[in-house]
Amino acid sequence: MKTLYKTTKKIGVACLAIALMASISSCKKFLDTQRQGQYTDEDYPYPGGSGPYDQYIFAAYKSLRAYGVHSFGFVLSTAVRSDDSDIGSSPGDGGANVQTFETFPLSPANGIINGMWVEYYGMIDKCNIVLDQIENNKEIVATDANKIQSQAEARFLRAYAYFNMVRFFGRIPLVTKPQTPGQPGVPQSTPAQAYALIESDLQFAATNLPPTWDPRFVGRATSGAANGLLAKVYLTQQKWGAAMAAANLVMTSGQYNLNTPYSEIFKEEGENSKESVFEVQATATAAIPTNNGVQYAANQGVRASGDWNLGDGFNVPNTTLDLAYEPNDPRKARTFLYRSTGTTTYRSVYGDATGTTWQNPIYNHKVYTNPARRASIGNRFGWWMNIRILRYADVVLMYAEAANEVGGTANFTAATNALNSVRARARQGAPAGTLPDIVFVDQAQLRQAIRQERRVELAMEHDRFFDLVRWGISGAAMAAANRPNFAEFRDVLMPIPIVQIDLSKEPNKLTQNTGY
Numbered sequence: 001m002k003t004l005y006k007t008t009k010k011i012g013v014a015c016l017a018i019a020l021m022a023s024i025s026s027c028k029k030f031l032d033t034q035r036q037g038q039y040t041d042e043d044y045p046y047p048g049g050s051g052p053y054d055q056y057i058f059a060a061y062k063s064l065r066a067y068g069v070h071s072f073g074f075v076l077s078t079a080v081r082s083d084d085s086d087i088g089s090s091p092g093d094g095g096a097n098v099q100t101f102e103t104f105p106l107s108p109a110n111g112i113i114n115g116m117w118v119e120y121y122g123m124i125d126k127c128n129i130v131l132d133q134i135e136n137n138k139e140i141v142a143t144d145a146n147k148i149q150s151q152a153e154a155r156f157l158r159a160y161a162y163f164n165m166v167r168f169f170g171r172i173p174l175v176t177k178p179q180t181p182g183q184p185g186v187p188q189s190t191p192a193q194a195y196a197l198i199e200s201d202l203q204f205a206a207t208n209l210p211p212t213w214d215p216r217f218v219g220r221a222t223s224g225a226a227n228g229l230l231a232k233v234y235l236t237q238q239k240w241g242a243a244m245a246a247a248n249l250v251m252t253s254g255q256y257n258l259n260t261p262y263s264e265i266f267k268e269e270g271e272n273s274k275e276s277v278f279e280v281q282a283t284a285t286a287a288i289p290t291n292n293g294v295q296y297a298a299n300q301g302v303r304a305s306g307d308w309n310l311g312d313g314f315n316v317p318n319t320t321l322d323l324a325y326e327p328n329d330p331r332k333a334r335t336f337l338y339r340s341t342g343t344t345t346y347r348s349v350y351g352d353a354t355g356t357t358w359q360n361p362i363y364n365h366k367v368y369t370n371p372a373r374r375a376s377i378g379n380r381f382g383w384w385m386n387i388r389i390l391r392y393a394d395v396v397l398m399y400a401e402a403a404n405e406v407g408g409t410a411n412f413t414a415a416t417n418a419l420n421s422v423r424a425r426a427r428q429g430a431p432a433g434t435l436p437d438i439v440f441v442d443q444a445q446l447r448q449a450i451r452q453e454r455r456v457e458l459a460m461e462h463d464r465f466f467d468l469v470r471w472g473i474s475g476a477a478m479a480a481a482n483r484p485n486f487a488e489f490r491d492v493l494m495p496i497p498i499v500q501i502d503l504s505k506e507p508n509k510l511t512q513n514t515g516y
Contacts (some may be wrong), residue, residue, distance in 0.1 A: 001066035023367065028304055033472055035495055050217055052142045053150040056133050060126040060157045061220075063459040064280045068119030069161075070387055071295040071312070073112045074462070076101040077168060077494065079315050081464040083481035084324075084455070088316035088360050098314075104485040108225070108516050114497035121175065123161045128178045130154035147186075152208035156221040158227070159201035160389075163233055166194040167466055170493045170513055187508040195237055200492040202230040206246075211255055218272050218281075219386075224250050225278035228395045235398050236470050244411075247395050251418075256392040258425040262347055263334050266366040268373055268385065277390040280500040284384035285375050293383025301382055302337075310369065310380050316362050317460055319483045324455055335459045337365035344362050364460045393422050393457050402451045403444060422457055460515045490515025 006158075052058075063069055079085050080101045087102045091324045097110050106113065107297065131154050134147050135141065165172050167377075173186035174197055206226035213220050227249045234243035260275040272279065284295040301311020317336050317419065325332040338346040339358040352371050369382040400418035403411040420437045427435040438449050454467060468474040475488035495516035504510040 013110075025449065032178050050214075051146050051150055053130060053133060053142050054127070056130040057120075057150060057153050060123060060130060060154060061281075063119070063126055064157075065122035065282060066119045066123065067295060068115040069123055070280055070395065072299050072312075073116040074298065075299050075315050076112065077116070078462040078465055079460060081484065081491075082468065083477045084317050084321040084459060084464050085364075086319065087314060088300075088363070090359055093312075093314075102483070104483065104491050105487070105516065106491075108495040108498040108501070108512060110495070110497070113281055113494055114499045117165075117497050117500055120165050124158055124175055125179055127154045127158035127161070128176060130177075132178050148208050149210070152205040152226075153221050155201035156226050157234075158211065159198045159205065159226075160229060162194055162198050162201075163229065166191050166198070166348060167236070167469075168494050169496060171496075171511075173508075173510075184310045185504045185508040185510075188510060195233065198233055202226050203235060206230060206249075211253060221278065222255070224253050224255050225390060227253075228277045228390050228398075231398045231402070232390075235402060236466070238405075238470070240402045240405040244399060247399035247402060250392075250395045251399060254353035256395070257460075258393060258396070258421060261428060262331055262426055266334070266388070266393070267349065268370050271386045275321070275392045276388065277392055277395060280387040280390055282386050283383055284377055284379060286379070288375060289381075290383045291380040294385075294387065295381075295383065296387050297369060297382030297385040300364045300367045300371070301380075302355070302363050304357055305354055307380070308355045308358060311382065313359055313363065315364055315460065316360050317364060318481070321455075321459055324452070325457075326435060328430050329426065329456060330430050331456055331459070332426070333365070335365050337363040337368055339363075340441045366460055388461065391458075391461075393425070394454075394463070396422055397450060397454050397457065401447070401454075404446050404450060407443060412440050412443070415450070419446075419453055420501060422453060423465060426457065487515060 018060050076087075076098065080087055087099065089098075092099065096107065097112050100106050100110070124433065131151060134151055134154075135144070139149035161440035162172070162174070170191055171188040171196060174189045174194060175186050176197070205221065209221055209223045209226055211223050213222065227246045231243045231246035231250070234240075234246060250360045255274075256277060257274045260270060260273040265273065280294060280296075282296075284290065284293045297307050298311040300315045301313065302308055303311065303313025320333070322336070334349060337348060338354060339361045340346045340354045340356045342356065348354060348368050348369055349365065350368075351374075367382065367385060369380075369385060373384065374380050395420050400415040403418070416438060422435065424433045438446070440446055451467070453466060453469065465474075468477050469492045474492055475486065478488075478491075490513070493513050496510055496512050501510045501512065
């Protein structure tokens with residue numbers, strides 16, 4: 001992989017073991033902004049002053065920007081593993097550790113997977129430290145309201161981390177207390193046990209988080225984010241009635257809408273819009289180009305030379321996804337970024353002509369950065385781009401899916417109306433007759449229409465692979481996308497990292513997933 005701008009982690013086994021057990025005790029106070037008004041990597045994205053537990057809570061938020069949480073491995077495991085995107089980059093880049101996210105199977109010795117395991121548990125540990133400080137640190141003066149709200153934030157972030165982990169790995173240890181080196185390991189839990197903890201955390205968060213925050217704290221978890229994530233947790237378990245109710249709480253909260261044009265959602269200017277239910281906050285300046293940011297966009301940026309060197313070029317939309325769009329669907333142009341040729345000039349959403357010397361003919365348009373922002377920062381690699389974790393359209397489509405599965409005339413109508421509201425936003429500016437309203441015929445047909453809409457609305461984001469798995473169609477979908485080595489019994493989960501198995505000890509030694 002290119003390393004022109006990266007500080008990619010090269011962590012040895014010993015360091016990984018320490019990182020997994022690391023405590024927050026060495027962290028500086030996370031919210032001490034400098035007098036010059038310049039953020040540091042310890043205080044972005046929030047100023048101080050919201051509560052007595054900020055220094056611990058924002059250490060957990062900072063983990064959202066960690067390389068192993070939301071950068072390379074996240075992109076590979078949530079997008080490249082699906083039928084909608086290919087690895088991209090250049091042939092063989094990254095070796096087998098990278099290539100097998102597309103070709104299957106993944107190796108238990110894959111260092112990328114191990115890095116994800118370590119950093120997700122690092123984030124979980126920071127959440128547990130918040131909860132421990134609230135319960136046991138009597139030197140911190142806090143009201144009951146302070147304590148409850150801080151607990152809610154920590155439990156939301158922990159639930160999010162565990163939700164990804166259980167979908168990545170299946171049977172995982174459920175650590176609920178801060179960990180110290182040498183402490184006995186925690187046994188693996190069943191997915192059902194993991195989901196019970198996730199639901200409990202999110203229910204508490206939804207009840208005790210505010211619907212909005214002061215603008216100084218934009219991006220912090222809200223009750224809407226907790227209910228939206230809870231809807232997805234329920235949907236994953238096919239708890240249709242509960243998923244419908246949780247999504248409806250978001251839709252009736254008055255905090256979100258579909259008014260942001262689809263072409264604007266993924267721009268820098270579209271960050272934290274009414275479309276955003278939860279997103280990872282990132283920024284960059286000329287003075288601090290990377291430390292307050294995240295590599296998510298850089299991992300997927302255009303791979304070329306010179307001024308067109310915008311990143312590593314991984315995660316590119318493929319022909320299978322191309323064929324999924326209806327005629328004239330504007331969302332395709334916002335998803336596919338085409339390389340110009342000697343005879344055809346293509347332009348990005350910002351109006352600039354694309355290059356003719358790019359490594360790949362197509363890139364992910366949703367992470368393409370504003371050329372003016374690149375120039376003002378003096379950096380091309382997009383570390384300032386927020387990551388849209390949960391969008392309002394996703395919640396609306398979850399509601400539609402759950403309502404259709406619950407059934408009954410009223411719910412079929414509600415599902416159809418929700419589906420069509422997403423299509424109405426998508427067809428703005430398109431020729432007449434584009435993306436016509438879906439007219440309900442029967443439950444099976446509406447189910448297929450909702451699944452199709454999720455595919456194109458959320459393309460190149462983080463849901464396609466998990467959707468295929470929960471629908472029980474991953475094997476057929478991957479075969480249709482020419483992924484012959486994909487074995488549904490094995491590859492719906494990633495292997496437990498062999499490093500972590502080796503580090504674990506009896507009686508709680510980790511065991512491997514089926515087929516690895």
